[in-house]
Amino acid sequence: MINKNIVDRKTIAELLNLYPFIEDFLTDHLIDLDDAKDTTLIAHLNLLDPEILEEKAIIPDELIDSFIVYTNQMIDFLGIKEDKRVQSITLKPGFNKYKEAETFEELTINKGEIIAIVGPTGSGKSRLLADIEWGANADTPTNRTILIDGKTMNIESRFSSNNKLVAQLSQNMNFVMDLSVEEFIELHAKSRMVENEREVIEKIFNKANELAGEKFALDTPITSLSGGQSRALMIADVAILSKSPIVLIDEIENAGIDRKKALDLLVGEEKIVLMATHDPILALMGDKRIIISNGGIDKVMEITVEEKAILHKLESLDDVIQGMRTKLRYGQELEANFEIIKN
Numbered sequence: 001m002i003n004k005n006i007v008d009r010k011t012i013a014e015l016l017n018l019y020p021f022i023e024d025f026l027t028d029h030l031i032d033l034d035d036a037k038d039t040t041l042i043a044h045l046n047l048l049d050p051e052i053l054e055e056k057a058i059i060p061d062e063l064i065d066s067f068i069v070y071t072n073q074m075i076d077f078l079g080i081k082e083d084k085r086v087q088s089i090t091l092k093p094g095f096n097k098y099k100e101a102e103t104f105e106e107l108t109i110n111k112g113e114i115i116a117i118v119g120p121t122g123s124g125k126s127r128l129l130a131d132i133e134w135g136a137n138a139d140t141p142t143n144r145t146i147l148i149d150g151k152t153m154n155i156e157s158r159f160s161s162n163n164k165l166v167a168q169l170s171q172n173m174n175f176v177m178d179l180s181v182e183e184f185i186e187l188h189a190k191s192r193m194v195e196n197e198r199e200v201i202e203k204i205f206n207k208a209n210e211l212a213g214e215k216f217a218l219d220t221p222i223t224s225l226s227g228g229q230s231r232a233l234m235i236a237d238v239a240i241l242s243k244s245p246i247v248l249i250d251e252i253e254n255a256g257i258d259r260k261k262a263l264d265l266l267v268g269e270e271k272i273v274l275m276a277t278h279d280p281i282l283a284l285m286g287d288k289r290i291i292i293s294n295g296g297i298d299k300v301m302e303i304t305v306e307e308k309a310i311l312h313k314l315e316s317l318d319d320v321i322q323g324m325r326t327k328l329r330y331g332q333e334l335e336a337n338f339e340i341i342k343n
């Protein structure tokens with residue numbers, strides 16, 4: 001089944017590749033496929049002249065909604081083998097540290113969504129991630145319940161180490177195995193029984209190097225990767241090779257990797273991503289954010305249009321800071337005059 005997150009993130013060409021039958025719907029609605037293939041449907045509609053939209057009686061949001069309904073009906077009708085992956089997780093309220101009931105409405109997170117978890121140090125962000133990893137069923141200190149596709153996690157999924165529903169990326173990841181990067185990925189690819197092993201190894205290696213600040217080689221021993229490089233390798237590995245549909249990230253801000261690319265990579269693979277963070281850029285990169293206070297979920301907020309604009313400015317500031325970091329690292333002097341490019 002598709003949902004709005006998927007339609008918002010995939011290009012029309014990618015959607016056509018998955019569901020060739022949508023061509024009829026798009027052409028019936030006068031979408032010029034030659035023009036539109038490399039953009040998302042919403043981006044394409046937003047680029048159209050308002051007069052043309054009016055003339056064709058197209059209201060972008062309504063068209064997207066009917067596109068989703070049509071595509072899902074066709075998936076049903078054609079009996080297309082349904083994606084067995086998890087479609088959503090739901091958090092049901094429990095108690096905060098003072099045993100007061102959490103007041104948020106039950107929260108459902110769909111695949112392709114990014115949720116930031118924010119709150120002061122010690123407020124319970126990691127605890128929430130642990131509840132999700134554990135598949136809490138009113139049996140953790142918070143008394144929360146986590147539903148996967150509307151159901152509590154069964155015992156097998158909770159305790160099995162194969163087919164884990166949840167992949168966890170934490171701040172401190174140390175490798176202890178005596179393997180090269182290539183051998184490490186190969187081992188993982190073999191255990192997953194992938195057919196196109198070479199291709200997968202190359203893809204993970206290239207993606208990891210795109211995310212990492214300092215490049216590494218296929219024959220670099222994994223024990224000599226830096227913190228940021230190991231984190232980049234794990235993210236690429238989880239995104240491309242791991243079948244776990246849910247990814248939990250505990251603070252990637254200090255890992256020295258390209259955070260935006262990392263999130264885009266995970267979400268592009270249609271994972272459900274939850275990340276605990278103190279970093280305003282990451283917090284605003286989420287579609288929603290969960291505010292934690294005293295061990296409880298205080299509220300759930302959606303990113304506003306104004307915040308999206310602020311995120312854009314913060315990213316420019318961040319570029320300046322990263323640039324300065326690079327200069328300092330390579331022994332250069334900083335200049336007082338610097339420009340913040342985007343506005």
Ligand SMILES: Nc1ncnc2c1ncn2[C@@H]1O[C@H](COP(=O)(O)OP(=O)(O)OP(=O)(O)O)[C@@H](O)[C@H]1O
Pocket residue numbers: 095096097098119120121122123124125126127128141142276294295296
């Ligand atoms: N609802 C709760 N009931 C009981 N204990 C809780 C609850 N929420 C959190 N805790 C406990 O509070 C402590 C601090 O929580 P946690 O480590 O999750 O904070 P954090 O927000 O991740 O902190 P930091 O930002 O420093 O990483 C932990 O021992 C955790 O188990």
